[in-house]
Amino acid sequence: MKLFDLTGKVALVTGGNGGIGLGLAEGMASCGATIAISGRNAEKARAALARLRAHGVKSAFLSADVTKRSECQALVAATEAEFGRLDILVNNAGTAIRKMPQDYTEAEWHEVLDTNLTSAFLLSQAVYPAMKRAGAGKIINIGSMMSMFGAPYAAPYGSSKGGIVQLTRALATAWANDKIQVNAVLPGWIDTDLTKRARQQVPGLHERVEDRTPAGRWGTPHDMAGVAAFLASPASDFVTGAAIPVDGGYSVGM
Ligand code: NDP
Numbered sequence: 001m002k003l004f005d006l007t008g009k010v011a012l013v014t015g016g017n018g019g020i021g022l023g024l025a026e027g028m029a030s031c032g033a034t035i036a037i038s039g040r041n042a043e044k045a046r047a048a049l050a051r052l053r054a055h056g057v058k059s060a061f062l063s064a065d066v067t068k069r070s071e072c073q074a075l076v077a078a079t080e081a082e083f084g085r086l087d088i089l090v091n092n093a094g095t096a097i098r099k100m101p102q103d104y105t106e107a108e109w110h111e112v113l114d115t116n117l118t119s120a121f122l123l124s125q126a127v128y129p130a131m132k133r134a135g136a137g138k139i140i141n142i143g144s145m146m147s148m149f150g151a152p153y154a155a156p157y158g159s160s161k162g163g164i165v166q167l168t169r170a171l172a173t174a175w176a177n178d179k180i181q182v183n184a185v186l187p188g189w190i191d192t193d194l195t196k197r198a199r200q201q202v203p204g205l206h207e208r209v210e211d212r213t214p215a216g217r218w219g220t221p222h223d224m225a226g227v228a229a230f231l232a233s234p235a236s237d238f239v240t241g242a243a244i245p246v247d248g249g250y251s252v253g254m
Pocket residue numbers: 014015016017018019020021038039040041042044064065066067092093094095115116142143144145186187188189190191192193194195
């Protein structure tokens with residue numbers, strides 16, 4: 001058995017049209033997986049598909065808004081229709097609204113929770129029948145340092161990312177016997193569109209992250225490739241329910 005071989009496997013990556021999602025997708029593409037990337041922005045997706053095709057694999061962009069239950073279900077069906085199977089689901093689509101807790105509207109709370117947490121639950125439910133039938137499957141959920149730590153401007157975001165870890169553990173225990181492994185990745189601070197906005201909104205954030213991270217730098221989407229290859233491949237067949245920081249040491253340093 002080749003531990004990291006994904007030839008013949010099909011992965012669906014929500015938010016795979018840029019940032020961390022594209023980094024995760026490229027990690028799996030480099031192991032031979034066919035990749036369906038999803039999101040709302042088709043222009044970003046064009047550039048992402050060019051990057052994926054450079055790995056010599058098949059790929060497609062399937063547009064979907066993951067806050068809508070019907071679009072989650074249609075996305076899974078479209079992936080299976082396009083490529084004939086679905087072996088790996090990466091729940092990566094995410095958003096943040098930064099405010100003090102007292103200032104959020106209920107609609108803003110739901111926007112963050114629906115995008116980051118409820119979509120992961122709905123998509124996992126939607127892929128379960130195919131994975132059970134196939135007798136194998138991999139689900140990778142994207143958490144955050146805010147799965148562990150609190151921040152004053154991140155009540156809904158932190159709640160969603162803490163929830164991702166518990167959702168991961170629940171699904172892992174429920175589906176281990178079906179040979180479906182469910183794990184979470186907890187990225188440290190990674191340079192993407194999301195954190196470009198954070199750096200504009202949170203004074204001093206850029207320098208604080210560099211100082212606090214033992215590796216002394218921000219991460220890049222490419223830093224996510226290895227963990228995706230591991231968690232999507234046979235190398236991780238006895239790893240389930242884990243939450244793996246990929247953070248340059250941020251979560252273990254003082
Ligand atoms: P980006 O903003 O670059 O990516 C977010 C992705 O999510 C986009 O591709 C976007 O697609 C997609 N998305 C957002 N809302 C929706 C929606 N309603 N329906 C479908 N797709 C949606 O940020 P990152 O790459 O940084 O974030 C990716 C994940 O990593 C998120 O879950 C984030 O919370 C997490 N994370 C990021 C960290 C960082 O430091 N960057 C640290 C820890 C976790 P589109 O633009 O097409 O709508």
